[in-house]
Amino acid sequence: MVLNDSTVFGFDAGAAIGHSMKIFTFSLILFASLGVLGLTTEIKPQTPLTWPELQRKAARFGIVLTLPKFENSSEEIAQSTDAAIAKANAALGAIGGLDPKKVTFRNTVRALDDLQSDISQVINRIGLLSQVHPEPRVRDAAIDATQKFNDWGVSVDYRKDVYKAVKSFAATNPKLQGEDKRLFEDQMRSYKRAGLDLPEDKQKEVENLRKELGKTETLFQINLNNAAAPVKLSRAEFDGVPESLLGKSRSGEDEYSVDANVTFQFLLVMENAANEETRKKVYLARDNRAREKNLANLKKMIQLRSEIARTLGYGSWADYETEVRMAKNGATALAFLERLKTGLEPRFRAELDEFKRIKAASKGSTTPEVNIWDWWYCAEKLRQEKYQVDAEALRVYFPYEKVLQGMFNIYERIFGIQIQEVNPPSKYSPDLRLYAVIDKNSGAPLGMFYMDMFPRAGKYNHFANFSIIDGKRLEDGRYQRPTTSLICNFPPPAKDGPSLMTHDDVTTIFHEFGHAMHAILTQAKYVRFAGTNVPQDFVEAPSQMLEYFTWDKKVLDSFAADYRDPSKKIPPEILTQLRAADLATKGCFYRRQLSFAILDLTLHSGLTADQLNDLNAFSNKILGEVFLPPDPGTATVASFGHITNYSAGYYGYAWADAIASDMASVFQRAPDGFLDTKIGRKLRDEIYAQGNSRDVSISIEGFLGRKQSIEPFLKHVGIE
Numbered sequence: 001m002v003l004n005d006s007t008v009f010g011f012d013a014g015a016a017i018g019h020s021m022k023i024f025t026f027s028l029i030l031f032a033s034l035g036v037l038g039l040t041t042e043i044k045p046q047t048p049l050t051w052p053e054l055q056r057k058a059a060r061f062g063i064v065l066t067l068p069k070f071e072n073s074s075e076e077i078a079q080s081t082d083a084a085i086a087k088a089n090a091a092l093g094a095i096g097g098l099d100p101k102k103v104t105f106r107n108t109v110r111a112l113d114d115l116q117s118d119i120s121q122v123i124n125r126i127g128l129l130s131q132v133h134p135e136p137r138v139r140d141a142a143i144d145a146t147q148k149f150n151d152w153g154v155s156v157d158y159r160k161d162v163y164k165a166v167k168s169f170a171a172t173n174p175k176l177q178g179e180d181k182r183l184f185e186d187q188m189r190s191y192k193r194a195g196l197d198l199p200e201d202k203q204k205e206v207e208n209l210r211k212e213l214g215k216t217e218t219l220f221q222i223n224l225n226n227a228a229a230p231v232k233l234s235r236a237e238f239d240g241v242p243e244s245l246l247g248k249s250r251s252g253e254d255e256y257s258v259d260a261n262v263t264f265q266f267l268l269v270m271e272n273a274a275n276e277e278t279r280k281k282v283y284l285a286r287d288n289r290a291r292e293k294n295l296a297n298l299k300k301m302i303q304l305r306s307e308i309a310r311t312l313g314y315g316s317w318a319d320y321e322t323e324v325r326m327a328k329n330g331a332t333a334l335a336f337l338e339r340l341k342t343g344l345e346p347r348f349r350a351e352l353d354e355f356k357r358i359k360a361a362s363k364g365s366t367t368p369e370v371n372i373w374d375w376w377y378c379a380e381k382l383r384q385e386k387y388q389v390d391a392e393a394l395r396v397y398f399p400y401e402k403v404l405q406g407m408f409n410i411y412e413r414i415f416g417i418q419i420q421e422v423n424p425p426s427k428y429s430p431d432l433r434l435y436a437v438i439d440k441n442s443g444a445p446l447g448m449f450y451m452d453m454f455p456r457a458g459k460y461n462h463f464a465n466f467s468i469i470d471g472k473r474l475e476d477g478r479y480q481r482p483t484t485s486l487i488c489n490f491p492p493p494a495k496d497g498p499s500l501m502t503h504d505d506v507t508t509i510f511h512e513f514g515h516a517m518h519a520i521l522t523q524a525k526y527v528r529f530a531g532t533n534v535p536q537d538f539v540e541a542p543s544q545m546l547e548y549f550t551w552d553k554k555v556l557d558s559f560a561a562d563y564r565d566p567s568k569k570i571p572p573e574i575l576t577q578l579r580a581a582d583l584a585t586k587g588c589f590y591r592r593q594l595s596f597a598i599l600d601l602t603l604h605s606g607l608t609a610d611q612l613n614d615l616n617a618f619s620n621k622i623l624g625e626v627f628l629p630p631d632p633g634t635a636t637v638a639s640f641g642h643i644t645n646y647s648a649g650y651y652g653y654a655w656a657d658a659i660a661s662d663m664a665s666v667f668q669r670a671p672d673g674f675l676d677t678k679i680g681r682k683l684r685d686e687i688y689a690q691g692n693s694r695d696v697s698i699s700i701e702g703f704l705g706r707k708q709s710i711e712p713f714l715k716h717v718g719i720e
C-alpha cells in the first residue's frame with residue numbers, strides 16, 4: 001500500500017509499505033578496522049539508551065524526535081481523531097480565509113504541508129493501531145477513525161476556498177527555487193488532477209464520474225470476493241495433492257471438494273495434481289469466477305476511467321495515472337514492458353521446452369503440449385527434480401537474533417550509521433522494541449523505529465513498514481526526524497530453542513528494514529517528498545535491491561551460522577542450488593506477470609468499439625501473446641482483481657524490479673561487493689536522503705553514475 005496519487009493531499013490512512021503484493025549493534029569502528037572478513041556477528045550486550053538521554057542528544061543537534069503517544073482505548077482514539085480533524089480544519093479555514101492580496105508561499109503552499117505533517121502523524125498512528133493493537137475494541141475504533149480520516153481527506157481535495165488562496169498565490173508569478181518550487185508545482189498539479197481548474201459543470205461531471213467509478217470498482221471486488229468456485233473431485237483425480245488438503249476437503253465417500261477461489265487451495269492442486277484433467281478442471285473453475293457480473297463491470301470501469309481522463313484533458317487513463325509516476329505516460333510504460341517481453345523470449349522458450357520434457361514423463365498427461373493449466377505443475381516438478389533444495393533444513397543457519405544483529409551490522413556499515421536500542425517510556429504490546437538510528441560521523445540522531453516482530457491474535461498478518469512520523473524541516477530551522485514501525489510475523493522462539501528463520505524470511509526482513517531506512521535517512525524539506533513518499537513505480541525498488549544482499553555468500557557468512565555449531569557456515573553448493581532453483585522458472589514467472597501488466601495498460605490506453613464490445617476475447621488474445629494462451633472458454637480478466645486497485649499501475653512491479661537489478665549491479669561491481677562502504681554512502685546520499693525532493697530518475701542516475709539500463713535485470717534472470 002502506498003500513498004494514493006490521485007488525491008490532493010495524498011492522505012492514505014495507515015500508509016504501510018508491505019510485502020503482500022506482491023514488505024536490526026555493534027560498533028562500526030570495530031569492523032572497519034578488521035576489514036570485510038572481520039564483519040562477524042556477536043551479540044554484544046548493550047545497555048539501551050533511556051528516552052531522556054536520547055532527547056538530550058537530539059537537542060544538541062537541533063533535532064526533534066517525537067515518540068508517538070499510542071491511544072489505549074476507543075475513547076482516546078475518538079478524541080484524538082476529532083481533535084486532529086478540528087485542528088486541520090482550523091488551519092484550512094485560515095488558508096481559505098486569506099485576503100488574496102496577502103497570500104505568500106508560507107501561508108498557502110507551505111501551510112498545507114505543515115498541516116499535512118500534523119494530521120498525518122495522527123492518521124498514521126491510528127492506522128497502525130487498527131492493525132496491531134492487542135485489544136479488539138481499540139482496533140475497531142481505529143478502523144472507524146481511519147474511515148473518518150478517509151472521508152475527511154476527500155472533502156479536503158474539494159475545498160474551493162483553499163484552492164482559491166493557492167491560486168491567488170500562483171497568480172503572483174512567484175519566483176521559487178528548488179524544493180519550494182517543486183512543492184508548489186506538485187500542489188498545483190494535484191488540483192488540476194482533481195479537476196479543480198475546470199469550469200463548474202465539468203467539475204461536477206468529474207465528481208459524478210468518480211463516484212460512479214468508485215461504486216463499480218467496489219462491486220467488481222465484492223463479486224470477486226464472493227465468487228466461490230467449488231470443484232468436486234474423486235480420490236483418484238486428487239492423486240499427488242498433499243494429504244493436508246485432502247483431509248480437509250473430503251465431502252463424500254469418494255468425493256473431495258476444493259474452492260478454486262481460495263488461492264492456497266488452488267495452488268496446492270495446480271502444483272501437485274498429477275492428473276492433467278484435474279488441473280484443467282480447477283483452472284477452468286478459477287478463471288471463470290465472477291464472469292457473468294464482472295465482464296459488464298469491467299467494461300463500465302474502463303469507459304468511466306477513459307471519460308474522466310478525457311474530461312481532465314489527458315489522452316487516456318494510462319496517461320493520467322502514470323503522469324505522477326516515473327513512467328510519466330502510458331506509452332513509455334508499455335514500451336518498457338515490450339522490451340522486457342522480447343528480452344525474456346529465449347529464456348521463456350527454453351523453460352517451456354523443459355516443461356514439455358517433464359510433461360511427457362508425467363503419467364497423468366493427456367496432451368503433449370504445455371497448456372496454461374500445466375505450468376504450475378511443471379515448474380514445481382522442475383524445481384524438485386533438478387535442485388532438491390530443502391529450504392526447511394536451512395533454518396538452522398538463521399536464528400532470529402543473529403540475523404537481526406547481522407542485518408544491523410550490514411546496514412550500519414553501508415549507510416554509515418549506528419543502531420541503538422532505546423527504552424520506550426510506553427508500549428502498546430510488551431514485546432515491542434524501539435531503536436534509534438544515529439549518524440556515525442556526527443553522532444546526530446536520524447530517527448527511530450519500532451519492531452513488532454512476532455504474531456499475536458488479531459495482529460496484521462503480513463510484513464510491512466508503517467510510517468508514523470515523516471521527516472520535515474520545521475519553520476524554526478530544526479529538523480523533525482522520522483519514526484517508523486516494522487510489523488512482521490516471524491516464527492516465535494520455541495520453548496527449547498531460538499526462533500529459526502527461512503532464507504525467505506531473511507530476504508523479507510532485509511526488504512522491510514530497507515523501507516524503514518528509506519523513511520529514516522531522508523533529508524527532504526517537506527513531508528510531501530520525505531522518505532518513502534516517492535512515485536508508486538519506484539517505492540519498492542530500493543528494498544527490492546536489498547533483497548540481493550541475502551543471496552551473497554559474503555553477506556550471509558557475516559551472520560549466518562548453524563546455531564548448534566557456529567563454526568559451520570552455509571555450504572556454498574546449497575546456496576548455488578537455492579539460487580538456481582529460484583531462477584529456474586523466472587522466464588515464465590515474468591512473462592506471466594508481463595501478460596497482466598500489458599493487458600492492464602492496453603485496456604487503459606483507449607479501445608476501439610469492437611474491442612470494448614468483446615473485452616474478454618480481446619483480453620484473452622493479449623494474455624496469450626505474452627504468456628500461455630488462456631482456454632477460450634475462460635474469462636480471466638473478470639477476476640483480475642488488480643484492475644481495480646492498480647489501474648494502469650501493474651507494470652510497476654517489473655519496472656521497479658529492473659531498477660533494483662540495475663542498482664544492485666553497482667554493488668556487485670564494487671571492490672567490497674555488497675559491503676562496499678563508498679557505494680553504500682552514495683546510496684544513502686543519492687537515493688534515501690533525496691526521497692521525492694527531486695525527480696527520482698535524477699536520483700537513480702546519480703547513484704548509478706550513468707543512464708539507467710535493463711541489461712542487469714535481463715542478466716539476472718538468465719539472459720546474457
Ligand SMILES: [Zn+2]
Nearest residue numbers: 017018023543
Ligand atoms: Zn516492500
